[in-house]
Amino acid sequence: xxxxxxxxxxxxxxxxxxxxxxxxxxxxxxxxxxxxxxxxxxxxxxxxxxxxxxxxxxxxxxxxxxxxxxxxxxxxxxxxxxxxxxxxxxxxxxxxxxxxxxxxxxxxxxxxxxxxxxxxxxxxxxxxxxxxxxxxxxxxxxxxxxxxxxxxxxxxxxxxxxxxxxxxxxxxxxxxxxxxxxxxxxxxxxxxxxxxxxxxxxxxxxxxxxxxxxxxxxxxxxxxxxxxxxxxxxxxxxxxxxxxxxxxxxxxxxxxxxxxxxxxxxxxxxxx
Amino acid sequence: xxxxxxxxxxxxxxxxxxxxxxxxxxxxxxxxxxxxxxxxxxxxxxxxxxxxxxxxxxxxxxxxxxxxxxxxxxxxxxxxxxxxxxxxxxxxxxxxxxxxxxxxxxxxxxxxxxxxxxxxxxxxxxxxxxxxxxxxxxxxxxxxxxxxxxxxxxxxxxxxxxxxxxxxxxxxxxxxxxxxxxxxxxxxxxxxxxxxxxxxxxxxxxxxxxxxxxxxxxxxxxxxxxxxxxxxxxxxxxxxxxxxxxxxxxxxxxxxxxxxxxxxxxxxxxxxxxxxxx
Numbered sequence: 001x002x003x004x005x006x007x008x009x010x011x012x013x014x015x016x017x018x019x020x021x022x023x024x025x026x027x028x029x030x031x032x033x034x035x036x037x038x039x040x041x042x043x044x045x046x047x048x049x050x051x052x053x054x055x056x057x058x059x060x061x062x063x064x065x066x067x068x069x070x071x072x073x074x075x076x077x078x079x080x081x082x083x084x085x086x087x088x089x090x091x092x093x094x095x096x097x098x099x100x101x102x103x104x105x106x107x108x109x110x111x112x113x114x115x116x117x118x119x120x121x122x123x124x125x126x127x128x129x130x131x132x133x134x135x136x137x138x139x140x141x142x143x144x145x146x147x148x149x150x151x152x153x154x155x156x157x158x159x160x161x162x163x164x165x166x167x168x169x170x171x172x173x174x175x176x177x178x179x180x181x182x183x184x185x186x187x188x189x190x191x192x193x194x195x196x197x198x199x200x201x202x203x204x205x206x207x208x209x210x211x212x213x214x215x216x217x218x219x220x221x222x223x224x225x226x227x228x229x230x231x232x233x234x235x236x237x238x239x240x241x242x243x244x245x246x247x248x249x250x251x252x253x254x255x256x257x258x259x260x261x262x263x264x265x266x267x268x269x270x271x272x
Numbered sequence: 273x274x275x276x277x278x279x280x281x282x283x284x285x286x287x288x289x290x291x292x293x294x295x296x297x298x299x300x301x302x303x304x305x306x307x308x309x310x311x312x313x314x315x316x317x318x319x320x321x322x323x324x325x326x327x328x329x330x331x332x333x334x335x336x337x338x339x340x341x342x343x344x345x346x347x348x349x350x351x352x353x354x355x356x357x358x359x360x361x362x363x364x365x366x367x368x369x370x371x372x373x374x375x376x377x378x379x380x381x382x383x384x385x386x387x388x389x390x391x392x393x394x395x396x397x398x399x400x401x402x403x404x405x406x407x408x409x410x411x412x413x414x415x416x417x418x419x420x421x422x423x424x425x426x427x428x429x430x431x432x433x434x435x436x437x438x439x440x441x442x443x444x445x446x447x448x449x450x451x452x453x454x455x456x457x458x459x460x461x462x463x464x465x466x467x468x469x470x471x472x473x474x475x476x477x478x479x480x481x482x483x484x485x486x487x488x489x490x491x492x493x494x495x496x497x498x499x500x501x502x503x504x505x506x507x508x509x510x511x512x513x514x515x516x517x518x519x520x521x522x523x524x525x526x527x528x529x530x531x532x533x534x535x536x537x538x539x540x541x542x543x544x545x546x547x548x549x550x
Contacts, residue, residue: 017284018284018321019327022330023328026329028352029345029349031352031355057282075349077384079350080389081541081542082296082346083342083347083405084298084342085405087341087342260348260351
């Protein structure tokens, strides 16, 4: 019996050690080129000894190697063997899905993923809240960029002159459709988004809603899309101060991965 | 014949990496027993390894079946490695310009030891296009992108590569084929590019242009995989490549490969089987 227990415990320890090795390797799947042992230890919440042992195994396998200075560690060439031509590469949606799930679990509110299509934002994925007062998600729905904070995020990071050009293209058209565009307010909102790095908005109505919208960056400082989270003001706003740093942390971790791909005008590298 | 040899690690870690590599190499998503048979491991050892790999995103279930394919993480690691080559992002504007000019797929391959590694691809405007997989690896002599690099290596480098391949008998194309290929590549020294016939577009060629450093040795190549030659456009296409080379010459340190500190023979990789020399 003791022998069996010992074997079970040993297996469990080996699995934990292996999970740590894979976690250390996963840290290199980011736009940061190299790490030191202390940085990894701090970043992953592991002791330096644990990190060192994991790195040693990964170096032996050529998945990680010392950089030319010998002091830091970088990805090894052997990760190139880990690919299969029959397996699909991650899509923008599959990359964002875990982060959206984390934000949903953290806030309990509706989370959506949006991309830009010309002068519109398009919902391509989302998780609706199970609480009352649902911000309805309509996959495929188009919204003019001036109509909400998600659209403002796209305009905010589209380069100088993007807002002026947008107003020149759509100012009259929006007014005639009954969607008055307040260009001055939009410019002010966009300036705040640029400074803060994300958008916040309150939508008035019978059930006032509060939302946050975060840019999801690519490898060339362009946007892949926007992740938004929102809910009824009375419920979501009081919790925001505590939640915001954690949501920002989740989005930053996601962007370390989305920054590995380009979303350029000639066609995104990554499939939607 | 030399084989890949790496230091021993503890058996549990070794099993997990072996299972990962088996999933990666499989033609079809394998199940627990397929992997066990292939590696000579028990079902429970394979199952434990797959559970650990799945929890970390290295493998995932294939269509909810008890079969496994690579997960997201290996692809992210691949991308992270490709982005470590400074020339990858720096070349994008030039690749886009070429794709716009020709309407064809334009790829950038870097030299990695004796291998060619596809770093980047930009698609042109044509409905029917050549889809290249990023991260694709091959020996330099296997395909046009690598041959465009090989044509601009020194005689000493070529001798080093021949020795490397000869040590791996199955990779050596044979003395006659190697000599014939070297003769063919010599023509590129005068034109500054390689043109090779496209089997699916009779009468047309794909072209490969070396991207050289300050010593004149190729560190990468740009390939245009479409019927672009003969077309009269070649001068304009080479001029775009020349501008990329000028960018490299202005700051050569920036564009040194992240693996340049390793001797080429230290870089050992398993590449998909293919015909050695066309």
